Amino acid sequence: MRYDSITEAIGNTPLVRIDQDVHGLRNIDLYAKLEMLNPFGSLKDRPAWNMVRDRLAGAAARGETVVELSSGNTAKALALIAGMHGLPFKSVTNRMRVPEIKDLLLLLGARIEELPGQSECLDPTDTADPLTLFHQQLSAPGSTHLHTDQYFNPLNAQAHAEGTGPEIIADLDGRAPDWFIACVGTAGSSTGIARSLRAHDPAVRVVGLVGAKSDFIPGIRTADEVQEVGLFDPAVYDAIEAVTSDEALDGMLVLLRRCGMLSGPTGGAAYHGAVRHLRALDAELTERRTAVFVVCDRTEGYLGYVRQRRPELLGRPPVRNSADTVTDAELAAARSVEVPEARAWVESGRPLVVDLRGPFAYGALHIDGSVNIVDELFAELVRGGLPFSTSRPVLLACPIGEQSLRYAALLTRMGHPDVRSLAGGIVAWRDAGAPLVRD
Amino acid sequence: MSDAPLYLQPRLTAGPASLLRAGPFLHGLVDGLGSPLAVVLPEEIGRNAAQFAAVLRRHRLGGRIYFAHKATGSSALVRHLAATSACLDAASPEELQHALGAGFTGGRLMATGPKDPAFLWLAARTGTTVNADGPGELEQAARLVRAHGLPRLEVVLRLSGFEAAGARTLSRRSRFGTPAAALGPLLDLLEKHRDALEPVGVGYHLDTTSTDEKATALEGCIRAVDALRSRGFRPRAIDVGGGYGVSYLAHAAQWERYTTALTEAALGRRGPLAWGGYGYGLRVENGTLKGSLALYPAHRPAAGPAYLDELLSRPAPTLGRPLGTLLLESLCDVYAEPGRALADQCGLTLGRVLEVRTDTGGPPWVRLALNAGDVGLEDHGVLVDPVLVPRRSEPPPPDGPGAVGVHLMGNLCLEADLITRRTVFLPRLPDPGDLLAFPNTAGYCMDFTATRAQRQPTARKVAVREEEGVWRWCLDEQYWPVTEAGG
Numbered sequence: 001m002r003y004d005s006i007t008e009a010i011g012n013t014p015l016v017r018i019d020q021d022v023h024g025l026r027n028i029d030l031y032a033k034l035e036m037l038n039p040f041g042s043l044k045d046r047p048a049w050n051m052v053r054d055r056l057a058g059a060a061a062r063g064e065t066v067v068e069l070s071s072g073n074t075a076k077a078l079a080l081i082a083g084m085h086g087l088p089f090k091s092v093t094n095r096m097r098v099p100e101i102k103d104l105l106l107l108l109g110a111r112i113e114e115l116p117g118q119s120e121c122l123d124p125t126d127t128a129d130p131l132t133l134f135h136q137q138l139s140a141p142g143s144t145h146l147h148t149d150q151y152f153n154p155l156n157a158q159a160h161a162e163g164t165g166p167e168i169i170a171d172l173d174g175r176a177p178d179w180f181i182a183c184v185g186t187a188g189s190s191t192g193i194a195r196s197l198r199a200h201d202p203a204v205r206v207v208g209l210v211g212a213k214s215d216f217i218p219g220i221r222t223a224d225e226v227q228e229v230g231l232f233d234p235a236v237y238d239a240i241e242a243v244t245s246d247e248a249l250d251g252m253l254v255l256l257r258r259c260g261m262l263s264g265p266t267g268g269a270a271y272h273g274a275v276r277h278l279r280a281l282d283a284e285l286t287e288r289r290t291a292v293f294v295v296c297d298r299t300e301g302y303l304g305y306v307r308q309r310r311p312e313l314l315g316r317p318p319v320r321n322s323a324d325t326v327t328d329a330e331l332a333a334a335r336s337v338e339v340p341e342a343r344a345w346v347e348s349g350r351p352l353v354v355d356l357r358g359p360f361a362y363g364a365l366h367i368d369g370s371v372n373i374v375d376e377l378f379a380e381l382v383r384g385g386l387p388f389s390t391s392r393p394v395l396l397a398c399p400i401g402e403q404s405l406r407y408a409a410l411l412t413r414m415g416h417p418d419v420r421s422l423a424g425g426i427v428a429w430r431d432a433g434a435p436l437v438r439d
Numbered sequence: 440m441s442d443a444p445l446y447l448q449p450r451l452t453a454g455p456a457s458l459l460r461a462g463p464f465l466h467g468l469v470d471g472l473g474s475p476l477a478v479v480l481p482e483e484i485g486r487n488a489a490q491f492a493a494v495l496r497r498h499r500l501g502g503r504i505y506f507a508h509k510a511t512g513s514s515a516l517v518r519h520l521a522a523t524s525a526c527l528d529a530a531s532p533e534e535l536q537h538a539l540g541a542g543f544t545g546g547r548l549m550a551t552g553p554k555d556p557a558f559l560w561l562a563a564r565t566g567t568t569v570n571a572d573g574p575g576e577l578e579q580a581a582r583l584v585r586a587h588g589l590p591r592l593e594v595v596l597r598l599s600g601f602e603a604a605g606a607r608t609l610s611r612r613s614r615f616g617t618p619a620a621a622l623g624p625l626l627d628l629l630e631k632h633r634d635a636l637e638p639v640g641v642g643y644h645l646d647t648t649s650t651d652e653k654a655t656a657l658e659g660c661i662r663a664v665d666a667l668r669s670r671g672f673r674p675r676a677i678d679v680g681g682g683y684g685v686s687y688l689a690h691a692a693q694w695e696r697y698t699t700a701l702t703e704a705a706l707g708r709r710g711p712l713a714w715g716g717y718g719y720g721l722r723v724e725n726g727t728l729k730g731s732l733a734l735y736p737a738h739r740p741a742a743g744p745a746y747l748d749e750l751l752s753r754p755a756p757t758l759g760r761p762l763g764t765l766l767l768e769s770l771c772d773v774y775a776e777p778g779r780a781l782a783d784q785c786g787l788t789l790g791r792v793l794e795v796r797t798d799t800g801g802p803p804w805v806r807l808a809l810n811a812g813d814v815g816l817e818d819h820g821v822l823v824d825p826v827l828v829p830r831r832s833e834p835p836p837p838d839g840p841g842a843v844g845v846h847l848m849g850n851l852c853l854e855a856d857l858i859t860r861r862t863v864f865l866p867r868l869p870d871p872g873d874l875l876a877f878p879n880t881a882g883y884c885m886d887f888t889a890t891r892a893q894r895q896p897t898a899r900k901v902a903v904r905e906e907e908g909v910w911r912w913c914l915d916e917q918y919w920p921v922t923e924a925g926g
Contacts, residue, residue: 102606112606117649119611120682120779121883122735122820129731213695214740224702227728358760361768364665399767400499427501430770438669 007049007081009039011163015171015292022258023275027285030274031177031292032261033168035189040077042297043164047188048077050159051148060086064146069093069134072101072219073297074150074186079108087146092134098218100301129228150186152230160192168193168292169200176201179291181274183266184208184240185219187232189294194236208237209273212244218305219266219296241277243269249310251275256299264302267295321382321414323406334409336421339432342395351395352388354378356403357426365436367397367429375403382407386414393418401425444842444864445697445712447737447824449878450689452784454480457905459876462828464910465789468901469874474791475809475898477885479511479915481519482904483785488525490744491777498751498763500773505549507681507778508534512886515902515918516785517541522920528570528776532558539565549595551644551776559583568593570642570678573617574628581632591634595678595774596625596641601652601659603756615644619659626670638667642678642774648736650750653679657762658755661769676772679750683780684742687735687823687879694738697822702728713861714846719820735820743780779882786881788814788898789828790858792873793850802844802862805869810849810856813898814877815884817859825875827865841867847875851893 003009014037018030035043052066059066066082066089068074075091082089091105094115105112115133138147150156169176176197182190187208194206211222223242226232234240245265252268255261263271274293307314337345345351346367353370355362362372373381375398381387388394394411396404396419404421411419422429430436451459458465458480469476484506491504505528506520514537520527521542529535530552538548545566550558553572559580562569564587571577571594584592599616617625629638641663643656660677667674688694703709705721705728713719720733741749751763751773758765766773790809797803811817825847844864849856858877869875877884889897900915 106605113609114606114651116609116611116652117647118736119646120648120684121646122733122818129729132729213699214691224699224728227702227706230725230727232727357768358758358765360661360665360758361765361770364668364769399764399770402499426768427770 006039006084007053010045010049011038012167013037013164015168016261018259018271022254025275025278025282027282027288028178028278029288029290030278031172031290032255032259032267032271033164033292033294034261035164036263036267036295036298040073040080042073042077043160043189043294044073044297045077046159046163047150047153047156047186048074048081048148051150051153051155052078052081052146055146056085056087059146062144064144065090066146066148067092067138068148068150070150072098072301074148075105075110076101076108078148079105079110083109097216097305098301099304104301150188151228154231156186156188157192157195157231160189161196162192164189164294165193165196169197172290172292175290176204177292178203178289179205179207179274179278181207181209181270181277181291181293183217183220183243183270183273183294183296184210184226184232185221185266187226187229187236189296191231191233191236193294205238206236207273207277208240209243209269210240211269212242215245217243217245217248217265217269218302220269239277241273243273245309247272247276249306252299253313255295261295262299263295264297264299265305266297267293270294270296321385321410323379323403323410326406326409326413330409330413331405334405334412334421335419336401336405336408336423337395338423339428339434342422342429343434345395351393351420353395353397355426356396356398356407363438365426365430365438367426368435368437370397378407382410382414386411386416388416388419390416393420395420395422397422397426397429399425400427444844445693445700446864447693447697447822448689449823449826450686451878452483454483454905455784455787455878458787458903458910459826459828459878461910462874464912465828465874465876466830468912469789469791472899472901473896474789474807474874475813475896476789477513477786477813477880477898477900477915478789478912479513479515479786479881479885479900479902480784480904481515481902481918481920483783484516484520484781485523487743487777487781487783487785488520488523491747491775491781492524494744494748494751495773497748498767500751500763500767502676502773502775503547504781505774505776506781507551507776508538509552510778510782510882510887511785513786513881513900513902513915514541515900515915516782516881517543518918519920520781525781529567532561535561535565535567549774549776551597556583560587563587563589563592566590566593568595568639570595570597572597572615574625577625577628577632577636581635584635591637593637593639595676596622596638596663597678598622598641598643598656598660598663599645601643601656603655605756611646613644613646619663622663622666626666629672630670638672638674640664640674640676640678640771640774641667642680644678644680644682644776646682648682648684648739650746650753653682653750654753654762655756657750658758658765661755661758661765661771664769664771675770676774677766678774678776679747681776681778681780683744683746683775683777684736684739685779685783685879685882686737686739686742687821688738691738691740698732698734701732711862714857715860717860719861733820734822737821737823743777743783746780747775747777782882784879784881786879786885788877788880788885790814790825790875790877792869792871792875794871795845795869797868799846802846803868804848805845805875806848806850807858807875808850809858809898810851810892810895811858812888812890812892814858814880815888816877816880817857818888819883821884822859822861823878824863824865825877827867827869828874828876830870830872830874843868845869850895
């Protein structure tokens with residue numbers, strides 16, 4: 001495989017069978033179309049390239065900026081393509097709820113603009129949808145934008161009608177599958193693939209999956225939101241079914257842990273929706289059938305999303321030297337020092353004063369001569385053992401004396417003979433009129 | 440398509456729910472005082488203030504909860520709040536006078552909004568903190584303090600236009616505040632007026648339901664406090680403004696079903712849900728849905744105190760630690776200015792049914808002795824069902840066979856005078872003489888938009904309180920937070 005450009009590596013993705021023991025369907029062969037193996041990591045590589053390839057000539061000379069309303073994969077692919085061709089890229093979005101993708105786009109050099117949230121006091125003049133506002137902005141006179149317009153651009157669906165769909169048919173030995181199951185975002189992949197499969201065999205049944213309302217699965221729109229998409233045509237689908245984010249993550253776990261497929265939540269939603277839809281039909285069948293679903297993108301960008309919804313999946317066992325393990329008895333026995341006594345002690349120069357607050361707050365105001373070890377870092381340090389020599393007394397300070405008392409108890413348990421907590425913390429210190437400095 | 444009634448049942452806490460069960464009491468009030476009638480429940484506002492204070496305590500933060508007075512015209516609510524530890528923010532000289540007369544003293548008051556010289560003078564004279572909109576206001580305040588020999592005036596600087604690092608969050612342009620980028624000149628000005636003005640904090644006020652922009656603004660304020668300290672000032676608070684929201688509806692599922700139905704109606708896939716096919720901001724072009732719902736998000740997963748909790752728990756966009764932790768570490772108190780959220784569950788508006796017409800060729804018309812100005816729910820984009828308080832029998836169960844969609848007509852001689860444009864589903868067709876109780880109107884939806892148009896009466900206001908299962912009432916202006924026995 002030798003290419004002159006990375007864009008030549010877009011497409012020709014594998015179609016992989018899911019083991020029957022995993023999905024439990026007796027009469028249906030279920031295949032995953034692994035679109036996450038595209039070079040930029042998702043099925044959006046195809047439409048992104050298809051929407052810009054014929055407009056790149058001279059775009060740099062005309063000073064054009066590539067723009068798209070995208071919260072993720074389309075933006076990622078366009079940012080990379082724009083970069084290769086010397087063009088700036090701007091993504092406007094109101095749906096960027098996956099922080100890793102935001103950071104990745106910034107790393108790729110993209111500019112991101114996020115639309116404001118809904119007004120709390122009703123403004124009756126504010127009824128334009130983000131898409132309309134965005135289109136108004138782009139059609140302003142003198143604008144030099146290369147707007148790919150993925151929600152309305154027929155080249156989006158065409159990329160799948162001429163690429164993804166025919167690939168599936170070729171890999172199934174020239175036959176279309178009996179069912180095709182896809183998540184609906186811009187509707188580009190579901191519409192395009194469905195079109196080419198049906199051209200080959202009109203009997204193909206197409207299931208569109210949308211997000212459950214008031215839920216959020218990256219890259220999928222809810223039943224109401226798909227109506228705002230120009231490419232969306234309800235006639236394409238034999239059935240439209242809703243998937244919850246919980247179900248998407250369940251499906252994702254199956255693909256990750258049992259199928260060796262590094263799928264993101266959207267692929268998980270497609271797998272879950274496919275098995276759920278097919279299970280009822282499977283029992284009625286007397287002959288072999290096939291079904292295909294799409295794995296849109298990879299799992300790595302969604303760790304924050306998983307942490308937010310299923311923290312237990314990323315849970316770690318508690319560690320030995322952790323402030324969480326301090327008992328009430330240890331806490332009661334820990335030593336604390338009231339502000340007047342602490343002032344005299346600090347002035348004597350004997351204790352090492354450790355301020356556990358964040359660096360910004362420490363930098364603004366702190367006890368003269370103190371050391372700043374922010375709590376997160378301090379927790380890491382004590383896991384490995386005592387971070388101070390036992391010959392040096394320590395005074396711990398935090399905002400109000402709670403956290404410092406907990407650490408004083410922990411360090412005492414770990415064998416430090418003289419560690420005390422500043423009672424009432426830096427707040428009490430300030431309230432008593434004791435000096436705080438900026439260096 | 441199911442034609443089951445699309446209810447939007449109100450979320451009611453114990454107090455207002457009990458009041459709505461006291462049908463004879465409510466009918467007695469309207470018989471005596473006329474329709475429309477506004478009813479406030481002062482004890483609820485105390486409960487709400489305590490819940491906000493508890494959030495600050497949970498985050499170990501000091502601070503003050505300022506009630507945004509502009510949300511209500513009630514004396515009872517303001518006087519009741521004066522008896523708690525809450526504070527109040529006044530947006531006009533009249534509101535400030537009202538609060539002072541209700542028992543608030545200067546140290547618990549803040550002046551916000553556009554200010555004329557009289558407003559500034561009264562604030563400075565009474566020791567009210569001034570939330571200053573910009574350099575012009577600071578100059579004027581300093582002049583007044585010097586000219587009248589007033590004590591040094593505490594000011595909070597309202598900032599706006601915070602820039603986020605990395606991804607740019609676009610904010611709606613605001614009329615208020617000084618751009619954060621122009622803080623330098625503002626500090627020069629304060630140094631010039633050190634003898635007259637004492638900056639005690641900085642703040643923002645953003646009209647948005649999103650915590651994203653607020654997190655950016657709050658972090659910007661933490662940096663601004665640092666800038667003040669580096670000039671030798673001693674700020675102690677950050678004012679995180681208002682906009683905590685109210686969840687008006689009892690069931691998320693009803694809200695979701697209803698807004699989906701609005702989408703379907705706009706697409707022509709089901710019959711209209713509102714008078715004249717009104718779409719509440721949605722429309723269709725070439726088969727694609729356009730526009731956005733011009734509606735208040737009436738069911739909210741986190742509203743009021745829970746929203747404040749969520750904001751304080753969020754990591755700061757660039758400093759990384761939770762905002763509440765940063766505030767605590769930076770030795771900052773929190774000032775919050777809830778209006779609507781503090782008035783949650785504190786009132787309802789009653790209207791008498793005058794006539795029911797079933798010969799309309801569509802949903803029946805129910806004409807009421809009030810108009811849309813008396814119930815500002817629609818004006819604020821809040822969709823919530825009124826509660827039927829029958830004159831005689833008990834109300835039927837909501838799933839009974841008599842459920843019906845109606846249009847609610849007001850008392851003005853005006854084609855457009857509907858209480859709400861939507862078809863409202865009621866458990867049964869009301870009879871003349873029944874009352875409709877519009878729930879949770881105390882914040883912005885009770886007297887904010889009431890007019891004397893066509894010389895129709897505006898609602899009188901009464902304060903009610905339940906004592907040992909018996910509801911008692913007095914006129915709003917007669918209410919003081921003490922018992923008759925003087926306790």
